[in-house]
Amino acid sequence: MLKVKDLQKKFGNLRALDGVSIEVEADSVVGLIGPNGSGKSTLFNVVSGFYEKDGGEVYFKGERIDGLTPDAIAKKGLCRTFQIAKAPERLTVLENMLLAAEGQVAENPISALFARRRIARVERKNLEKAMDLLEILKLTELMNEYAGDLSGGQKKLLSLGRVFMRNPDMILLDEPTAGVNPTLTTQLIKVIRELQKKEHKSVLIIEHSMKVISSICDKVFVLNYGQVIAEGTPEEIQKNDKVLEAYLGGV
Amino acid sequence: MTIVNFLIYFLIMVGIYALLAMSLNLQVGYAGLINFGQVVFFCIGAYTSSLLATKTGLPLLFCFLLAMIVSGFFGYVMSIPTKSLKSDYWAIATLAAAEVFRLVALNEGWLTGGPFGVMSIPQPLRFLFSMENYPLFYLFLVTLCVIIVFFALALITDSPFGRDLKAIREEEDLCLSLGKNTRKLKLEAMVVGGMVGGLAGALFAHYVTFISPENFWPIETFLLWAMIIVGGRGNHAGAILGAALIQIFNVSTRFIGEYVSLGSDSMASLRMVIIGFLIIIFVSYRPEGIIKEKKKVYDPRNIR
Amino acid sequence: MEIVQIIINSLIRASELSLLALGLTMVFDILKFANFAHTDYALLGAFLAYSFSQALGLPLIVSVMIAAGLTGLFGIGIDKVLYKRLRTIGVQPVSLMIVSMGVEIALRNILRLIWSSETKTYPIAVVKPLEILGARITMLQLEIITVGFLSMVAFHILLHKTTFGKALRAISDNRALASACAIDSEKMIRWMWFIASAYGVIGGTMIAMEHVLYPRLGFNILIPVFCAAILGGIGNPYGAVLGALILAFAENVVLALDLKWLLNLGGLFHFESIQINTGYKPAVSFLILILVLLFKPTGLLRKE
Ligand SMILES: Nc1ncnc2c1ncn2[C@@H]1O[C@H](COP(=O)(O)OP(=O)(O)O)[C@@H](O)[C@H]1O
Numbered sequence: 069m070l071k072v073k074d075l076q077k078k079f080g081n082l083r084a085l086d087g088v089s090i091e092v093e094a095d096s097v098v099g100l101i102g103p104n105g106s107g108k109s110t111l112f113n114v115v116s117g118f119y120e121k122d123g124g125e126v127y128f129k130g131e132r133i134d135g136l137t138p139d140a141i142a143k144k145g146l147c148r149t150f151q152i153a154k155a156p157e158r159l160t161v162l163e164n165m166l167l168a169a170e171g172q173v174a175e176n177p178i179s180a181l182f183a184r185r186r187i188a189r190v191e192r193k194n195l196e197k198a199m200d201l202l203e204i205l206k207l208t209e210l211m212n213e214y215a216g217d218l219s220g221g222q223k224k225l226l227s228l229g230r231v232f233m234r235n236p237d238m239i240l241l242d243e244p245t246a247g248v249n250p251t252l253t254t255q256l257i258k259v260i261r262e263l264q265k266k267e268h269k270s271v272l273i274i275e276h277s278m279k280v281i282s283s284i285c286d287k288v289f290v291l292n293y294g295q296v297i298a299e300g301t302p303e304e305i306q307k308n309d310k311v312l313e314a315y316l317g318g319v
Numbered sequence: 320m321t322i323v324n325f326l327i328y329f330l331i332m333v334g335i336y337a338l339l340a341m342s343l344n345l346q347v348g349y350a351g352l353i354n355f356g357q358v359v360f361f362c363i364g365a366y367t368s369s370l371l372a373t374k375t376g377l378p379l380l381f382c383f384l385l386a387m388i389v390s391g392f393f394g395y396v397m398s399i400p401t402k403s404l405k406s407d408y409w410a411i412a413t414l415a416a417a418e419v420f421r422l423v424a425l426n427e428g429w430l431t432g433g434p435f436g437v438m439s440i441p442q443p444l445r446f447l448f449s450m451e452n453y454p455l456f457y458l459f460l461v462t463l464c465v466i467i468v469f470f471a472l473a474l475i476t477d478s479p480f481g482r483d484l485k486a487i488r489e490e491e492d493l494c495l496s497l498g499k500n501t502r503k504l505k506l507e508a509m510v511v512g513g514m515v516g517g518l519a520g521a522l523f524a525h526y527v528t529f530i531s532p533e534n535f536w537p538i539e540t541f542l543l544w545a546m547i548i549v550g551g552r553g554n555h556a557g558a559i560l561g562a563a564l565i566q567i568f569n570v571s572t573r574f575i576g577e578y579v580s581l582g583s584d585s586m587a588s589l590r591m592v593i594i595g596f597l598i599i600i601f602v603s604y605r606p607e608g609i610i611k612e613k614k615k616v617y618d619p620r621n622i623r
Numbered sequence: 624m625e626i627v628q629i630i631i632n633s634l635i636r637a638s639e640l641s642l643l644a645l646g647l648t649m650v651f652d653i654l655k656f657a658n659f660a661h662t663d664y665a666l667l668g669a670f671l672a673y674s675f676s677q678a679l680g681l682p683l684i685v686s687v688m689i690a691a692g693l694t695g696l697f698g699i700g701i702d703k704v705l706y707k708r709l710r711t712i713g714v715q716p717v718s719l720m721i722v723s724m725g726v727e728i729a730l731r732n733i734l735r736l737i738w739s740s741e742t743k744t745y746p747i748a749v750v751k752p753l754e755i756l757g758a759r760i761t762m763l764q765l766e767i768i769t770v771g772f773l774s775m776v777a778f779h780i781l782l783h784k785t786t787f788g789k790a791l792r793a794i795s796d797n798r799a800l801a802s803a804c805a806i807d808s809e810k811m812i813r814w815m816w817f818i819a820s821a822y823g824v825i826g827g828t829m830i831a832m833e834h835v836l837y838p839r840l841g842f843n844i845l846i847p848v849f850c851a852a853i854l855g856g857i858g859n860p861y862g863a864v865l866g867a868l869i870l871a872f873a874e875n876v877v878l879a880l881d882l883k884w885l886l887n888l889g890g891l892f893h894f895e896s897i898q899i900n901t902g903y904k905p906a907v908s909f910l911i912l913i914l915v916l917l918f919k920p921t922g923l924l925r926k927e
């Protein structure tokens with residue numbers, strides 16, 4: 069599904085990504101772990117087109133996507149969330165969900181003027197879907213609140229909700245559970261896993277909690293100083309000496 | 320001038336500025352595009368329509384339409400660098416672009432009449448009305464335009480397109496990550512804004528029948544900014560209210576000026592000092608303006 | 624025009640512009656907003672200097688020094704009343720830019736209210752210009768170039784040899800880190816306003832001495848100053864000087880160019896002489912600004 073080959077990214081003298089190669093198979097959940105500052109978010113930013121790469125290749129569904137703009141990459145069905153959840157301040161939670169919905173009527177002034185009926189029909193359908201998702205995310209109560217008034221954790225939930233509205237083939241999640249309370253985290257993991265089982269989505273997830281990783285990931289990559297230092301199943305990774313050293317020795 | 324005549328003149332000007340303010344509000348209040356060169360649309364609309372009318376004798380309806388098209392096209396041109404420029408830089412560029420146009424109008428005398436401007440601009444359907452009644456007809460025309468534009472913009476912004484614009488205003492990266500072509504969306508906002516601004520320019524030119532570069536100083540842009548800041552950004556009623564309030568302020572100070580012993584130059588300065596303070600105070604202490612942007616509330620019972 | 628004359632005129636213009644661009648680039652870099660009122664601060668100082676020398680009969684150089692100091696305090700005062708509060712409540716830099724627009728309008732018109740729009744000239748004895756290689760240069764112009772150069776050297780020393788300069792550069796690189804290193808950012812910001820405003824006064828007064836002093840002058844030089852700062856690269860004081868030099872030469876060369884060779888290419892036309900209309904002189908900086916923003920918005924010199 070997603071194949072990253074020898075990706076390079078430099079910030080001045082800092083090699084944030086130093087030849088990263090990873091592969092995510094279709095219909096699988098893959099974890100990405102590593103100490104803070106190891107380049108995980110940078111990898112997401114380069115893959116999703118927000119940063120320019122300094123070398124290497126990125127393939128999505130067999131197609132080369134590096135060099136495309138972020139919106140073009142998203143349109144191909146690769147959708148990401150941000151580590152610091154983004155939420156347009158003066159759009160309500162529900163509007164945030166609708167904003168992300170797939171298959172909206174052409175979003176331009178001409179259709180806005182002349183395709184009112186079609187817009188209303190599609191909006192209605194999206195509203196129903198949005199309400200279902202908000203229910204799962206426990207955000208129904210807040211549907212008419214401005215997203216700017218949500219807590220950090222709630223914004224994280226909302227970003228997940230938006231991604232589900234968007235319904236891409238592959239999702240990149242940057243620390244989706246950071247700041248979300250434990251019960252909800254369990255719920256979230258369930259949602260992600262169900263979604264993956266039912267709709268056969270691929271997921272690449274950055275996560276710090278080993279518990280979360282072992283409960284949903286088929287495979288894990290470990291990043292340190294911009295390099296992949298280990299890969300394998302969650303069990304293998306937990307036993308890997310290099311990984312332990314990266315987490316403990318690096319401090 | 321009698322009171323009634325003056326009132327009609329005043330309302331026509333409020334209408335024209337309301338159009339300009341609604342156009343600016345679409346760009347600033349919805350799409351978050353800090354346009355400091357809004358007067359350029361006014362200028363292009365006024366010159367396009369009046370030059371076509373006086374030089375080619377084209378029917379006025381076409382002059383108006385072409386004014387909107389040319390001005391909308393310039394909105395497109397202005398939107399090109401929004402992709403690569405931070406908003407401060409873009410704001411400075413728009414201010415410079417508007418001044419370039421005024422300088423062209425001032426220096427290309429063969430086309431624009433230079434400092435003397437364009438004179439004897441024909442008025443639409445002038446022959447149908449007497450001298451006294453014509454302003455009333457023009458007021459009707461302007462009001463009609465304001466109403467049509469108001470509802471058209473309301474439809475445009477109360478749609479997925481309008482929602483996208485607001486999202487761009489606040490989190491452009493998020494929009495990109497959701498696959499929205501933000502460059503195209505901003506472009507469309509600028510084109511619509513340009514067309515409305517061009518319409519206002521044409522309405523102005525054919526009303527006053529004489530335009531010159533003097534009408535298009537950058538200060539016009541900042542009056543419009545004061546209007547949307549005071550009235551309230553992100554809603555069209557706020558733009559109209561702001562246009563009315565600032566115009567009332569302008570006129571009333573002119574009347575007051577006749578009773579206090581300040582020279583007209585000092586009075587004009589004082590007026591602008593107050594406009595400046597209004598901008599400062601509102602942005603600092605009531606950034607949402609008088610009419611707050613409306614929150615779109617859904618009733619859960621109506622959804623299922 | 625003779626080449627030597629072009630060089631001299633450009634150096635004069637560059638001295639003036641770079642003193643103004645220095646402050647603009649500092650504020651833009653540290654506080655992340657384009658201060659539209661920057662050149663109006665400078666004009667406030669220029670008017671104060673005028674009044675001190677006229678009313679109090681102080682020597683001009685003393686008047687300028689006092690005026691620069693007072694305007695520096697004025698810059699700090701405005702920051703204290705307006706910008707500091709907005710910074711602390713964490714509004715977007717764009718709002719600060721809009722507030723500065725309000726300050727620009729208010730301040731320019733306050734100047735007009737106090738000193739009227741009539742043009743003023745400084746009491747400078749007219750002496751016969753010197754002749755250098757066939758070019759004419761007045762004593763005043765020589766002084767302007769010298770003062771400009773000395774101010775620049777002083778700025779360099781300030782930035783590299785004083786704790787203020789080091790702290791300022793630290794803040795510019797990373798505000799959070801700087802405050803972690805116990806640098807009092809707010810104090811540094813106050814100093815920055817003082818220096819930015821005071822330097823602007825020297826530049827502004829020099830421009831007014833060369834030509835005449837009137838309230839709109841500040842707004843008229845705003846775009847050229849922005850142009851110099853952005854062309855050089857925001858945040859780099861040496862860039863501001865380089866930008867001012869390039870812009871000054873461009874302004875003087877473009878208008879001196881005879882374009883007949885261009886149009887007579889291929890022998891199709893036979894123009895005697897084609898020169899760009901001097902009415903477009905202001906447009907040179909507008910166009911350079913727009914081109915820079917389109918093709919190299921980061922400017923020529925990177926931030927050090
Ligand atoms: N935009 C940027 N500019 C400069 N350095 C950056 C930028 N983004 C990330 N970095 C640096 O790159 C390294 C990797 O950061 P990041 O990918 O955010 O780490 P992680 O997500 O694994 O915690 C860090 O040292 C960080 O400081």
Ligand SMILES: [Mg+2]
Nearest residue numbers: 108109110151
């Ligand atoms: Mg990260």
